[in-house]
Amino acid sequence: MRRATLFAGLIAGFSTLAMNAAQAVEIEYWQYVFDSRVKAMDQLIENFEKANPDITVKQTTFPYADYQTRVIAAKMGGQGPDVMQLFYGWLDKFVAGGLLQPLPTDAFPHDKIESEFFPIVSAMKRGEDYYGLPTAVRSLALFYNKKLFTEAGLDPANPPKTLDEFVAAAEKATKRDAAGNLIVAGSTLDMAGQDHQWWREVLVRQFGGQPYTDGDRKVAYNTEAGEKALKFYTDLQTEKKIGQAGFMDEGQAAFRAGMAAMTIDGTFRLGAFKSIEGFEWGVTELPANADGTRSNYASYFANGISATTSGEKLEASKKFLAYISSPEAMDVWLKTVGELPARRSAAMTEANLADPVYGPFLKGLEYARTTMFVDEAAQRQTTIDMANRVLLEGQSVKDSLAQAAAAEQAIIDAAAPK
Amino acid sequence: MSVTADQQGAALSRPGATFWERRSMRTKRLVWVWSFLALPILFYSVIRFYPTIEAFWLSLTNWDLLKPPQFIGLANYEKLFADPQFWKVFKNTFAYLLVGTPISLLLSFVIAYHLDRVRFMHGLIRGLYFLPYLTTAAAMAWVWRWFYQPAPIGVINNALGTLGIPQQPFIRSVDQALPSIMLTAIWAGLGFQIIIFMAGLRSIPNTFYEAARIDGLGEWAILRKITLPLLKPTTVFLVVFSSIGFLRIFDQVYNMTTNDPGGPLGSTKPLVLMIYQTAFSSYAMGYAAAQTVVLFTILLFVSLLQLWILREKK
Numbered sequence: 180m181r182r183a184t185l186f187a188g189l190i191a192g193f194s195t196l197a198m199n200a201a202q203a204v205e206i207e208y209w210q211y212v213f214d215s216r217v218k219a220m221d222q223l224i225e226n227f228e229k230a231n232p233d234i235t236v237k238q239t240t241f242p243y244a245d246y247q248t249r250v251i252a253a254k255m256g257g258q259g260p261d262v263m264q265l266f267y268g269w270l271d272k273f274v275a276g277g278l279l280q281p282l283p284t285d286a287f288p289h290d291k292i293e294s295e296f297f298p299i300v301s302a303m304k305r306g307e308d309y310y311g312l313p314t315a316v317r318s319l320a321l322f323y324n325k326k327l328f329t330e331a332g333l334d335p336a337n338p339p340k341t342l343d344e345f346v347a348a349a350e351k352a353t354k355r356d357a358a359g360n361l362i363v364a365g366s367t368l369d370m371a372g373q374d375h376q377w378w379r380e381v382l383v384r385q386f387g388g389q390p391y392t393d394g395d396r397k398v399a400y401n402t403e404a405g406e407k408a409l410k411f412y413t414d415l416q417t418e419k420k421i422g423q424a425g426f427m428d429e430g431q432a433a434f435r436a437g438m439a440a441m442t443i444d445g446t447f448r449l450g451a452f453k454s455i456e457g458f459e460w461g462v463t464e465l466p467a468n469a470d471g472t473r474s475n476y477a478s479y480f481a482n483g484i485s486a487t488t489s490g491e492k493l494e495a496s497k498k499f500l501a502y503i504s505s506p507e508a509m510d511v512w513l514k515t516v517g518e519l520p521a522r523r524s525a526a527m528t529e530a531n532l533a534d535p536v537y538g539p540f541l542k543g544l545e546y547a548r549t550t551m552f553v554d555e556a557a558q559r560q561t562t563i564d565m566a567n568r569v570l571l572e573g574q575s576v577k578d579s580l581a582q583a584a585a586a587e588q589a590i591i592d593a594a595a596p597k
Numbered sequence: 598m599s600v601t602a603d604q605q606g607a608a609l610s611r612p613g614a615t616f617w618e619r620r621s622m623r624t625k626r627l628v629w630v631w632s633f634l635a636l637p638i639l640f641y642s643v644i645r646f647y648p649t650i651e652a653f654w655l656s657l658t659n660w661d662l663l664k665p666p667q668f669i670g671l672a673n674y675e676k677l678f679a680d681p682q683f684w685k686v687f688k689n690t691f692a693y694l695l696v697g698t699p700i701s702l703l704l705s706f707v708i709a710y711h712l713d714r715v716r717f718m719h720g721l722i723r724g725l726y727f728l729p730y731l732t733t734a735a736a737m738a739w740v741w742r743w744f745y746q747p748a749p750i751g752v753i754n755n756a757l758g759t760l761g762i763p764q765q766p767f768i769r770s771v772d773q774a775l776p777s778i779m780l781t782a783i784w785a786g787l788g789f790q791i792i793i794f795m796a797g798l799r800s801i802p803n804t805f806y807e808a809a810r811i812d813g814l815g816e817w818a819i820l821r822k823i824t825l826p827l828l829k830p831t832t833v834f835l836v837v838f839s840s841i842g843f844l845r846i847f848d849q850v851y852n853m854t855t856n857d858p859g860g861p862l863g864s865t866k867p868l869v870l871m872i873y874q875t876a877f878s879s880y881a882m883g884y885a886a887a888q889t890v891v892l893f894t895i896l897l898f899v900s901l902l903q904l905w906i907l908r909e910k911k
Contacts, residue, residue: 248877251662272880276663360748360764371856425769428746429856556878560857567861571771 209260219515281308311481315518326458349421352440365421367430375562376476385468395551401584477547553594655886673887705790727788738852797831
């Protein structure tokens with residue numbers, strides 16, 4: 180008797196489940212694992228499902244190192260996400276592989292995208308179509324250690340504004356022991372960190388050049404300006420002696436340990452630096468050059484819709500993508516992950532601009548550029564090697580620059596569609 | 598005896614017996630054996646042999662994961678052999694092999710030879726030597742990475758500093774990085790080699806030594822005439838095993854140089870790391886497959902060469 184009741188109950192349970200499934204559309208969302216990002220997305224999905232009871236969203240995550248391979252393998256296997264997250268630098272590859280569909284213009288009109296988002300969103304455009312929209316963007320800024328500034332006789336309320344002031348402050352803050360070993364670096368020097376972006380998009384421009392032309396398909400830094408920019412960078416170690424590549428293993432580790440007075444890093448580092456207890460730190464815009472020229476490097480993860488999604492799933496995906504790129508979602512993202520809103524109106528609020536931490540990053544966004552990498556890791560490697568040849572092998576700045584330009588051009592050419 | 602023969606005969610001739618029942622005991626047993634053996638063979642074919650053959654085919658294509666592979670002949674190999682980076686990596690790989698294998702074998706033999714005679718805390722000492730082998734390579738590599746840092750955090754440089762010896766750049770140097778990493782790899786594999794050598798030493802009968810001593814042979818002569826020749830199978834095994842290990846070195850290099858994998862300036866990069874980067878960072882699967890085929894050929898050649906050199910001479 181009891182068994183029969185249980186069985187009836189089970190059947191009833193299954194049928195209600197089945198009925199719900201028939202009414203609700205389920206779409207799948209993919210991103211890589213990063214605790215705060217997953218939490219933020221869980222919250223966004225909850226809000227979205229409350230507003231759209233007929234749609235359920237399933238979030239699937241993979242470790243960052245596997246993420247691209249998983250997306251591509253899923254496509255080959257004929258199944259995958261409806262909405263997926265991708266780094267802006269992967270777009271060429273994802274479009275060429277037929278992973279994404281152009282954003283439907285009825286839901287995402289171009290004039291709206293272009294007027295409401297920061298201009299760096301253009302990195303998601305190929306031909307006449309946009310392939311994704313970011314929720315949040317990241318930019319660079321100069322972090323400084325207030326305690327070390329005070330110890331060195333620098334004003335912690337008045338961080339360096341120009342490159343000259345930056346070098347002067349770094350020289351003052353650098354400490355060495357009796358044997359000449361670095362104890363406190365004036366600034367971190369870490370090409371493998373964010374310095375390669377700083378050199379490429381900021382220093383090269385500040386010394387009067389430009390890193391690339393032709394939509395970032397032609398390397399253009401092998402000029403006098405590029406040479407000055409590289410010399411400025413390597414001189415920080417060899418002439419000014421304000422830091423040393425490899426000091427404390429990584430730049431961010433040196434700063435965290437309170438052994439570097441300054442470091443250039445991105446919004447994504449805020450989470451790690453917020454747990455610092457030994458000292459107070461501040462953030463300021465990247466230093467300008469003597470003429471006041473500023474630049475910055477911005478990057479972002481965007482969300483796009485899979486090429487194979489159609490019918491009611493496509494309608495649901497459009498709604499979901501619209502929600503996760505809405506000002507409300509950006510606010511949730513800023514509070515949970517600490518990344519800057521991708522819409523001008525959501526970012527440039529008075530409260531955000533006045534925020535001592537977010538303010539400098541947001542100002543940087545106004546004039547930031549995004550490099551259209553074809554193979555970020557390989558291109559970064561050419562910049563790391565360029566600096567190392569000067570620092571470790573004593574190659575001349577001019578030769579090393581020329582060698583790097585040739586190597587990077589070869590990487591870009593090899594990736595060009597045939 | 599005759600009963601069983603009769604029974605067998607009856608079974609064979611019984612009308613209506615199935616095909617299986619009509620087979621002899623021997624055939625049945627063979628079928629059973631082979632069906633059990635088929636499982637691992639099938640398993641290996643699917644997860645080992647098939648991908649290996651597939652890799653040979655892929656090395657002749659331009660597969661990039663996204664588009665279906667297209668046959669491009671030997672273009673990947675031409676590109677590879679014309680790439681200076683490849684030759685640097687090739688040189689590094691052989692440096693790991695040709696320096697790492699002899700040093701690690703010599704060291705482990707000397708330690709095993711002496712440890713074999715130690716009675717005092719023998720188990721503890723042996724355990725201490727074996728411990729690194731049990732530790733995760735990645736964790737060890739990170740510990741060593743910090744040992745090698747400049748002062749004030751690098752243990753080694755701090756020690757050098759107190760002795761008045763100038764600071765060494767270790768893994769931040771084009772010349773010192775490869776030996777620094779090789780040292781950690783040797784240290785990590787030492788425990789295993791010591792255990793195998795000790796097992797080999799123990800398997801040499803004591804009577805040989807006793808006879809030699811009665812005949813008045815010195816320690817050195819005993820080592821040369823008895824121990825080393827009788828240890829040959831162990832040595833051959835370890836040479837091949839250790840060579841393959843050094844040719845496939847990856848964990849130590851990758852974890853000690855994650856910021857600039859295989860760096861600085863590619864001075865520590867082994868072939869396996871190059872393959873990894875080509876495949877899973879640049880997604881040039883065809884090109885990576887060509888590199889894999891080259892590595893396979895080197896491994897095969899080196900192993901066969903060693904087996905031939907160290908063969909039993911009759």
